[in-house]
Amino acid sequence: MDMKAMIDREGCIGCELCTSLCPEVFRMADDGLAEVYTDLVPEEAEDAAIEAQESCPVSVITVEE
Numbered sequence: 001m002d003m004k005a006m007i008d009r010e011g012c013i014g015c016e017l018c019t020s021l022c023p024e025v026f027r028m029a030d031d032g033l034a035e036v037y038t039d040l041v042p043e044e045a046e047d048a049a050i051e052a053q054e055s056c057p058v059s060v061i062t063v064e065e
Contacts, residue, residue, distance in 0.1 A: 021055060022048035025038055
């Protein structure tokens with residue numbers, strides 16, 4: 001199952017929660033906001049990516065097939 005993650009960076013508050021939950025997919029960019037740095041979510045990181053989506057305090061993360 002190929003999953004993709006996206007962040008609406010305009011709404012990102014830079015809390016770093018997604019990067020701590022799923023560093024395989026999310027990282028902090030030079031501007032202090034989170035970014036997705038992989039085209040596809042690695043299979044072993046899918047649960048963590050979904051957890052990051054569900055935990056995001058500003059709901060700017062989308063993880064979908």
